[in-house]
Amino acid sequence: MGVPRGIEMDEEYFMPAGSNAKRERQYEHIKESQEERGSSEKCAKEIAARTVNKERARSGESRTASRTSTKDKKSAYERGGERSHQGAQGPTKDQLYAEAKKKNIDGRSSMNKAELRKALGR
Known part of the structure; x- marks a missing residue:
């Protein structure tokens, strides 16, 4: 499995400093799941970091957030193709x-x- 569509590989994509234990566990879980699905370690790390950062933005833990991160309170499954x-x-x-x-x-x-x-x- 390659890089999912729309994701650019970035050498320096990581969890932000000061992340709490819950977010660290979430990051590790997502990263391991992606690796089990066949993603490279680099891609798995990026997907995990992006996912955790989006969750941090939704819950108000980050300083800045994109409009789609905060607007979509539902998961992709729950949105059911709204966009x-x-x-x-x-x-x-x-x-x-x-x-x-x-x-x-x-x-x-x-x-x-x-x-x-x-x-x-x-």
């Missing part, structure tokens, strides 16, 4: 159709993507 398909083309036709079905929009089966967007008010 998926927010790119240039937006949600897929199937996703728009599913939303139209939930809202019981008439004529949805014959609509194209643009028409579904318009019917949903996007």
Whole structure:
């Protein structure tokens, strides 16, 4: 297994000084789990550090935090793809159709993507 998409390998990625025992244990656990999954030690360390730092930001333990670190109070699993398909083309036709079905929009089966967007008010 290589480096997960979107993660740049950084030679100097580590746990910040002054981390508490709980965060140290969390770091070690994540690092070991990543190594068991086949990640290199370097990649496992970076993933573990990023994960722990994000948790520190969410709980207010760090001085600075990114907007996504503090905004997302749910795990990726709990978010269930809330931020998926927010790119240039937006949600897929199937996703728009599913939303139209939930809202019981008439004529949805014959609509194209643009028409579904318009019917949903996007």
